Amino acid sequence: MIKYLNLLAFSIILLSSCVEPNFEVEDYQSQIVIDGWIEQGKYPQVLLTLSAPYFSEIDSVSLRNYSLTRAKVSVSNGEITEVLTLKPNDAYFPPYMYVGTSLKGEVGKSYTLTVEYAGVKAIATTTIPEPVSIDSLWFALDQGKDSLGYIWVQFTDKPSRKNYYRTLTQIKNTDSKYIPNYFPNWNDDYFDGQKVEISLFKGNKTSTNKTDQVYYQVGDTISLKFTAIDKASYDFWNTFQKEILNTGNPFASTNARVQTNVTNGLGIWCGYGSSYYQVIAR
Numbered sequence: 001m002i003k004y005l006n007l008l009a010f011s012i013i014l015l016s017s018c019v020e021p022n023f024e025v026e027d028y029q030s031q032i033v034i035d036g037w038i039e040q041g042k043y044p045q046v047l048l049t050l051s052a053p054y055f056s057e058i059d060s061v062s063l064r065n066y067s068l069t070r071a072k073v074s075v076s077n078g079e080i081t082e083v084l085t086l087k088p089n090d091a092y093f094p095p096y097m098y099v100g101t102s103l104k105g106e107v108g109k110s111y112t113l114t115v116e117y118a119g120v121k122a123i124a125t126t127t128i129p130e131p132v133s134i135d136s137l138w139f140a141l142d143q144g145k146d147s148l149g150y151i152w153v154q155f156t157d158k159p160s161r162k163n164y165y166r167t168l169t170q171i172k173n174t175d176s177k178y179i180p181n182y183f184p185n186w187n188d189d190y191f192d193g194q195k196v197e198i199s200l201f202k203g204n205k206t207s208t209n210k211t212d213q214v215y216y217q218v219g220d221t222i223s224l225k226f227t228a229i230d231k232a233s234y235d236f237w238n239t240f241q242k243e244i245l246n247t248g249n250p251f252a253s254t255n256a257r258v259q260t261n262v263t264n265g266l267g268i269w270c271g272y273g274s275s276y277y278q279v280i281a282r
Helices: 060-066 231-247
Strands: 003-008 011-016 032-039 045-050 072-076 081-083 085-088 096-099 110-117 120-127 134-141 148-156 164-171 179-187 195-200 221-229 266-280
Touching (some): 032 110, 032 120, 148 221, 179 195
Parallel strands (some): 032 266
Antiparallel strands (some): 032 045, 072 081, 164 179, 221 266
């Protein structure tokens, strides 16, 4: 089994292929790894790295070496194509991001990302679903805790269609970016068209910086990014989540292949129909 190192926004993510075990990987060919997204009213953002063999030495120097900073990156909505610009962004490591400056996402439209590097062209297409409004958002202490708890969200699922969701939060003065919740991805298999209440656990900042702290604390000002995503995006995030949770650490594998919507590459190009909310834990 060959495993690939995918650096998604400072997370080390291993993707496995379905072949026989081979611990001496010869003639390894790196692949383009994409962590990109676009949401309504905002410009596309794309992080790029190269994959690496499972047994590669990983430290801050090698992480920078895997960062892909000389690619041509473009996004098209079928009518307009924009070439993205590489800019520094200290919220991520390696701290480089390709960003747009003219083409903004619109609900209901599809966007094709093209990454060209060293004669290879990686392509992915995503859509931006209609955002879902929540009915209420609140903080509640966990049983037996005097200052620790979860946030709860209540919303009504839209009936007669398949819906996929992903949630992220950001704590004011603590987090430099939105962080996926502990169980951030779900669909409406069990609540199609119903009003539902879901508790959200605090997530880890990276896949390698895991803690048992799933609580928010009294006094936290928490911003919630509540997103609708398409099926291809859900399939990626859900299989990635299972890989991380089932193994207990990102350097093991469940022998399941993390799905991708990227042709000639790895990773995810995700469209978000986003709604933003804020709650103070008290």
